Structure formats: C-alpha cells, structure tokens
Amino acid sequence: MNDAAPPLLDVDGLALSLARFDGTARILNGVDLVVFPGERVALVGESGCGKTLTARMIMGLFDERGASVEGRIRFDDDDLLALDARGWDRLRGRRLTMIFQDPVAALNPVFTIADQLATVILRGGQAHTRVEARDLARPALAAVAIADPDRVLDSYPFQLSGGLNQRVLIAMALVNRPALVLADEPGTALDVTVQAQTLALMHNLTDASGAAVLLITHNLGVVRNFAQRVYVMYAGSIVEEAPVAELFAAPRHPYTQALFAAVPRLTGEGLPVGIEGGVPDYRVPPPGCRFHPRCPHARPQCHQPPPVIEVAPGHKVACVLFGEKRDG
Amino acid sequence: MAEVTRIEAVGVSKAYRVGDRRVQALSRVSLRAAPAETLAVVGESGSGKSTLGRILLGVERPDEGEIRLDSAALSLPLPKAMRRRLQVVQQNPLSTLNPRRTVGQSVALPLRVHRLVAPRQTTARVRELLDLVGLPTDTQDRYPNALSGGQRQRAALARALAAEPDLIVLDEPTSALDVSVQARVLHLLIDLQARIGLTYIFITHDLSVVRNIAARVAVLYRGRVVETGPTEAVFRRPRHRYTTMLLSAIPVVSAAEEAVKPQWPQETRAQTAEAESAGCTFAPRCPFALDPCWRTPPPIESADGRHFAACYNPKDATS
Ligand SMILES: Nc1ncnc2c1ncn2[C@@H]1O[C@H](COP(=O)(O)OP(=O)(O)OP(=O)(O)O)[C@@H](O)[C@H]1O
Ligand SMILES: Nc1ncnc2c1ncn2[C@@H]1O[C@H](COP(=O)(O)OP(=O)(O)OP(=O)(O)O)[C@@H](O)[C@H]1O
Ligand code: SF4
Ligand SMILES: [Mg+2]
Ligand SMILES: [Mg+2]
Numbered sequence: 213m214n215d216a217a218p219p220l221l222d223v224d225g226l227a228l229s230l231a232r233f234d235g236t237a238r239i240l241n242g243v244d245l246v247v248f249p250g251e252r253v254a255l256v257g258e259s260g261c262g263k264t265l266t267a268r269m270i271m272g273l274f275d276e277r278g279a280s281v282e283g284r285i286r287f288d289d290d291d292l293l294a295l296d297a298r299g300w301d302r303l304r305g306r307r308l309t310m311i312f313q314d315p316v317a318a319l320n321p322v323f324t325i326a327d328q329l330a331t332v333i334l335r336g337g338q339a340h341t342r343v344e345a346r347d348l349a350r351p352a353l354a355a356v357a358i359a360d361p362d363r364v365l366d367s368y369p370f371q372l373s374g375g376l377n378q379r380v381l382i383a384m385a386l387v388n389r390p391a392l393v394l395a396d397e398p399g400t401a402l403d404v405t406v407q408a409q410t411l412a413l414m415h416n417l418t419d420a421s422g423a424a425v426l427l428i429t430h431n432l433g434v435v436r437n438f439a440q441r442v443y444v445m446y447a448g449s450i451v452e453e454a455p456v457a458e459l460f461a462a463p464r465h466p467y468t469q470a471l472f473a474a475v476p477r478l479t480g481e482g483l484p485v486g487i488e489g490g491v492p493d494y495r496v497p498p499p500g501c502r503f504h505p506r507c508p509h510a511r512p513q514c515h516q517p518p519p520v521i522e523v524a525p526g527h528k529v530a531c532v533l534f535g536e537k538r539d540g
Numbered sequence: 541m542a543e544v545t546r547i548e549a550v551g552v553s554k555a556y557r558v559g560d561r562r563v564q565a566l567s568r569v570s571l572r573a574a575p576a577e578t579l580a581v582v583g584e585s586g587s588g589k590s591t592l593g594r595i596l597l598g599v600e601r602p603d604e605g606e607i608r609l610d611s612a613a614l615s616l617p618l619p620k621a622m623r624r625r626l627q628v629v630q631q632n633p634l635s636t637l638n639p640r641r642t643v644g645q646s647v648a649l650p651l652r653v654h655r656l657v658a659p660r661q662t663t664a665r666v667r668e669l670l671d672l673v674g675l676p677t678d679t680q681d682r683y684p685n686a687l688s689g690g691q692r693q694r695a696a697l698a699r700a701l702a703a704e705p706d707l708i709v710l711d712e713p714t715s716a717l718d719v720s721v722q723a724r725v726l727h728l729l730i731d732l733q734a735r736i737g738l739t740y741i742f743i744t745h746d747l748s749v750v751r752n753i754a755a756r757v758a759v760l761y762r763g764r765v766v767e768t769g770p771t772e773a774v775f776r777r778p779r780h781r782y783t784t785m786l787l788s789a790i791p792v793v794s795a796a797e798e799a800v801k802p803q804w805p806q807e808t809r810a811q812t813a814e815a816e817s818a819g820c821t822f823a824p825r826c827p828f829a830l831d832p833c834w835r836t837p838p839p840i841e842s843a844d845g846r847h848f849a850a851c852y853n854p855k856d857a858t859s
Contacts, residue, residue, distance in 0.1 A: 406585070430719070
C-alpha cells in the first residue's frame with residue numbers, strides 16, 4: 213500500500229434515500245471510504261447499518277425505483293454513479309468483483325461448477341472456448357486449495373460442502389485478476405476452522421496478485437486477523453476509521469467502544485452486556501449523530517451533525533466529544 | 541462423584557441413508573447434564589450436533605443406545621407429559637414460530653395443549669411469559685415477520701418456557717444475531733436458568749460464547765465425542781488434537797485472548813479426498829497421528845474423572 217498513490221476506490225459523501233410506501237428512508241447518510249491499491253480494508257457494523265447496501269452501490273447492483281442518490285463513487289478513473297452499461301461490462305466481473313454473503317444463493321443450482329466458472333473466465337477474456345476455460349479453471353481451484361479440481365468442476369453446488377462452495381466463489385472472484393474484491397461476510401455459513409482457512413487463503417491470494425479487498429463483516433475477530441484498515445459504520449455513516457492495530461488497541465467512538473464491549477472474550481471474564489436499543493428507524497432517524505439515543509456520553513450538541521476529527525494519523529472519529537477542547 | 545444427572549445419553553448411535561450412501565451421524569455418544577447446568581456441544585459443521593439435539597429431545601429414535609431423563613429411559617414416541625419437559629429453541633426462530641399465528645397465539649399453544657393454566661388465565665400467563673423474556677406486551681398481537689431477529693428469538697424462548705420444561709436444547713440460538721442483541725438474549729437465558737433451574741444443551745459454533753456461559757463442554761468430531769469436561773479445563777488444557785485445532789482457529793479481538801489460544805500448525809490444504817481411518821476419525825487431518833491412531837478407535841479416558849479425551853497422543857504428552 214502506498215498512501216501517496218491515489219486511491220483505487222473513493223466513496224465520497226454517498227447518501228441513499230428510498231421512497232417506500234410508508235415513508236422515505238434515508239439509509240446511507242454520507243459514507244466516506246477509500247481503498248488503496250492492494251489494501252485489505254474492513255467495513256464493520258451492526259446488522260442493518262447499511263454495509264451490504266454500500267457494497268451493492270459500489271458494484272452498481274442497486275437500481276431500485278424510488279431511490280435517490282447523492283455523492284460520488286470513483287473507481288480508477290471511472291465515475292461509477294454515472295457509468296453506462298458498456299462501462300460496467302468493462303469493470304464488473306473483471307476489474308471489480310464481489311463475493312456474496314450466501315454461497316448457496318450466489319451459485320446457480322442447475323449448472324455445474326465447470327459451467328459457472330467457465331462463464332466467468334470467458335467474460336474475463338482470458339479464454340475463448342469452454343475447453344480453454346476449463347484449463348484455466350483447474351489451476352484457479354487449485355489456488356484455493358481444492359485438492360481434486362476435476363471432481364469439483366463436475367459437481368453441482370449442492371454436492372459440495374459449504375466450505376468448498378465458498379472456495380469456489382473465491383476462485384470465481386479472483387480468476388480474472390481483479391483490482392478490487394468486495395467480500396460480503398464470506399464464511400458466515402462456515403465453522404471457525406473452515407472460516408479461518410478461507411480467510412488465510414484470501415489473504416495469500418490477494419497478496420500474490422496485488423488485489424485490494426473490502427471485507428464486510430460483523431465479526432471483529434475476523435477483522436483483526438485479516439484487515440489493515442477498518443471503517444466502522446453505524447446507521448448509514450462511517451463513525452470511525454483507523455489502522456487495525458490502533459482501532460483494536462484504543463477504539464474512540466462511543467459506538468465502536470460499545471461494539472467491542474459486547475464481544476464475549478475467550479479469556480472468560482463473563483458475558484458482556486449488550487448495547488441497549490437498536491439501529492434506528494430510517495424513516496425518522498435521530499438528528500445529528502444517529503447514535504445519540506443509545507450513547508452514554510450524549511449531550512445537547514449531539515443533535516447537530518458531529519465533526520470528523522483526526523485523532524491520530526489515519527484515525528478519524530465522527531463524534532462531538534473529540535471536537536471539544538479536551539482538557540485532561 | 542454422586543452428582544445428580546438430569547439428562548443422559550448412553551451409547552447413542554444414529555446413521556442416515558443418503559441415496560446409496562450411509563452417513564454415520566453419531567457413533568456411541570455418551571454424555572450427561574445436571575439440573576440447572578449448561579452443557580455446550582461444539583464441533584464442525586456436520587459433526588452431528590443437531591442430530592444429537594433431536595435425539596435428546598426424543599423427537600428422533602437412536603439406532604442404538606438410549607436417552608435417560610432423571611434416570612428413566614425415554615420411550616418413543618414420547619408421551620405428552622414427557623414432551624412438555626423437553627423443549628427446543630433453534631437458530632431460525634421462524635421454524636418454531638408459525639408465521640400465520642401471532643406471537644401470543646404461539647405462546648398460548650403449549651399452555652392449552654398441556655393444560656398448564658385455566659383457560660381464562662391464558663392471556664395473563666402469556667403476558668407474564670412475554671414479560672419474562674423482556675418483550676413488550678403489544679408483541680402478543682404481532683406476527684413473527686414484524687419482529688426483529690432478537691425479538692423473534694425471545695418469542696421462541698417464551699414459547700419454549702410456556703411448557704415449563706426441565707431442559708431446553710438451544711441449537712445455535714444466537715448465531716443469527718449481532719453481538720449486542722446476542723449478549724442480551726444470553727443474559728436472559730442465564731437469568732432464567734438461575735431462577736427456574738433449567739438445564740441447557742447449548743449447540744453452537746461460537747466458542748467465545750461457550751467459554752463464558754457453559755459449565756461443561758462436549759466436543760464432537762464426525763459423530764463421536766472426542767473430548768468432554770469442565771469448560772475451563774477443556775479450553776485451558778485441551779487434550780484431543782481436534783479440540784486444539786478448533787480452539788486455535790477462534791477469531792479473537794485482543795492479544796490477551798490470543799495468548800490463551802493453543803497453537804496449531806497452519807492448515808490451508810483442502811481435505812477433499814480424505815483417507816479413511818479405522819481408528820481415530822481425526823487421524824487423516826492430524827499432524828500428530830501415530831500408528832495406533834489409524835487402527836483402533838481410541839478409548840475415551842480421564843485422569844481426574846471429569847475431563848475426558850479420546851486421543852492416543854494427547855496435547856500434554858508432547859507440549
Ligand atoms: N432493497 C431494499 N429496499 C428497502 N430497504 C432496504 C433494501 N435493502 C436494504 N434495506 C434496508 O437498508 C438497511 C441496511 O441494509 P443492509 O443490507 O445494507 O444492512 P447490513 O449492514 O448489510 O446488515 P447485515 O449485517 O444484517 O447484512 C436495512 O434497514 C434494510 O432493511
Ligand atoms: N435427516 C437426515 N437425512 C440424511 N442425513 C442427515 C439427516 N440429518 C443429518 N444428516 C447428516 O448427518 C450428519 C450430521 O448432521 P447434523 O445436522 O447433526 O450436523 P451439525 O453438527 O448439526 O452441523 P451444523 O453445524 O452444520 O448444523 C451430516 O452428515 C448430515 O448431512
Ligand atoms: S456524537 Fe454524541 S451521541 Fe454520537 S457518539 Fe459522540 S457522544 Fe455519543
Ligand atoms: Mg449485509
Ligand atoms: Mg446443526
């Protein structure tokens with residue numbers, strides 16, 4: 213990673229409002245996020261805070277009626293919010309790929325793995341016939357530590373375990389040598405040992421190919437093992453960003469602190485208490501800092517949009533507590 | 541030790557037929573849990589945890605072995621009075637809550653089936669139960685779809701509690717929930733256990749949760765209990781090599797936790813075409829396997845009568 217180089221992905225003030233029959237929901241409320249070439253970045257936050265929506269916006273996979281979008285998403289030299297079909301054809305599945313949350317839903321049950329992987333490889337333009345594609349598919353599966361690629365290629369998804377399907381999806385996401393992979397909770401469906409292996413593989417493969425990864429998860433332990441930098445999202449905005457070691461050593465935003473405090477520890481200190489309340493109703497979100505109704509430090513100023521303060525190099529917090537003159 | 545046992549599995553085996561293949565889901569599994577105790581059951585996907593749960597509940601018949609509740613063997617199909625004593629809460633509460641019934645109707649059902657209250661007291665009792673699990677009273681008129689994940693899980697728990705059970709099998713009750721909601725549901729479970737003396741069989745992949753709520757833990761691998769004992773002993777001094785591998789893979793958030801995890805040689809090779817072992821089922825993946833490991837299943841043994849493991853080359857023999 214080279215901070216002097218321009219970011220590969222630059223999400224700037226991304227906002228998304230959805231008009232629903234029961235009112236307009238402003239879900240994404242100004243998301244700022246960058247990923248540098250070859251960097252491993254994590255996006256964490258509670259269920260319903262907008263992680264998947266952000267990823268779908270980046271992939272150009274959110275085009276619901278009644279959606280109104282503000283802000284900018286730049287990838288390389290392309291403005292993704294203004295990209296036409298030909299532009300997407302050039303990027304999606306090639307320079308920009310995604311691993312979806314549920315491997316069962318992401319793979320088509322009626323085609324063999326060989327068929328599905330060949331389609332992806334042909335799109336990438338590295339092969340021109342299905343036979344050639346199969347020749348490329350074998351090493352792609354071997355690279356994700358699949359010992360017998362031919363058996364897997366001839367299988368249907370339901371004939372493979374969850375762990376194997378997950379590896380197939382990783383192979384698909386990496387085979388065209390993308391510049392950026394969006395991985396939405398890869399391994400949620402897996403047990404800890406398979407999950408650990410899957411992440412180790414993604415780590416090694418992206419290191420080798422120079423691909424950047426934006427990992428979406430609500431497992432903080434996974435973030436610590438995998439990412440270099442972290443964005444913490446709450447109710448549609450980024451509340452804190454920091455290098456991994458720094459965030460885990462000293463989370464600063466009250467929401468991040470509460471999130472960490474809710475994680476049961478292997479050292480066995482007893483069960484933590486959870487954060488009271490839940491993600492707000494996006495039709496009537498709290499004004500200012502959206503966390504204030506649940507925040508133990510909330511004060512009247514929190515009803516205004518919080519300032520974003522850089523508390524240490526690369527460590528930013530969107531909270532009024534850090535905008536005040538701190539004496540002691 | 542003359543400990544009281546609420547539920548006990550004795551030599552339970554179960555096989556399924558899938559096409560022309562036979563899947564041995566459980567092989568001679570024995571374990572027990574005391575009144576008001578939480579026994580965690582952990583192990584990889586497909587190791588037989590849910591199958592064991594269903595057999596403990598008496599909804600499925602073992603091929604061999606038996607389940608004893610307060611020392612009396614269960615006879616299947618379970619009589620109604622027995623069914624009442626054994627309840628379940630699953631990962632997906634929608635599988636136990638009928639989507640076409642309001643929460644109130646679902647919770648009232650066991651009250652009526654088992655005649656636990658006079659009909660005119662049903663509504664009051666439903667309110668009491670919803671209150672017990674921390675759901676607002678107006679939840680009783682809502683359908684499961686209109687509740688959040690955590691609320692649904694509480695509703696499923698209220699329904700299980702309505703039957704006034706002695707034991708609840710919790711099959712991944714919080715794995716669909718966020719850490720903050722999870723913490724609240726788990727606290728509720730612990731509270732109830734202390735108040736009513738419930739026994740929990742807690743099936744989960746989340747070992748950090750196990751460490752904090754279970755008194756004892758049983759580790760399954762390919763349908764066998766490979767290790768069982770007090771949670772603290774198993775986590776601090778795992779003996780079976782599979783347990784070591786499992787514990788070493790837990791993602792944690794601090795260096796202090798990293799320090800209490802055992803080490804394991806990193807394994808990134810896939811094991812798709814795996815050798816068969818006539819002995820320990822873990823031998824094909826075990827870097828510590830010795831000759832006997834491939835030949836004869838290791839007996840489950842204990843030095844202290846509490847912490848048992850079935851391993852020919854247990855961890856503290858070498859490190
Ligand atoms: N197509 C849609 N139409 C309307 N609302 C939506 C749509 N997709 C998502 N939402 C809402 O937007 C919010 C954010 O959803 P999103 O899926 O991004 O959450 P998430 O952070 O990925 O959560 P999880 O961890 O549970 O996957 C939620 O309140 C969700 O209900
Ligand atoms: N009704 C069934 N018919 C056929 N095979 C079954 C059936 N139920 C379970 N199995 C098989 O028995 C084995 C044990 O399954 P079980 O569901 O008990 O595992 P588990 O430990 O609960 O896994 P998970 O963590 O994925 O829930 C698996 O190989 C599974 O495929
Ligand atoms: S801005 Fe206010 S409410 Fe928001 S996290 Fe900071 S102190 Fe809490
Ligand atoms: Mg999501
Ligand atoms: Mg199961």
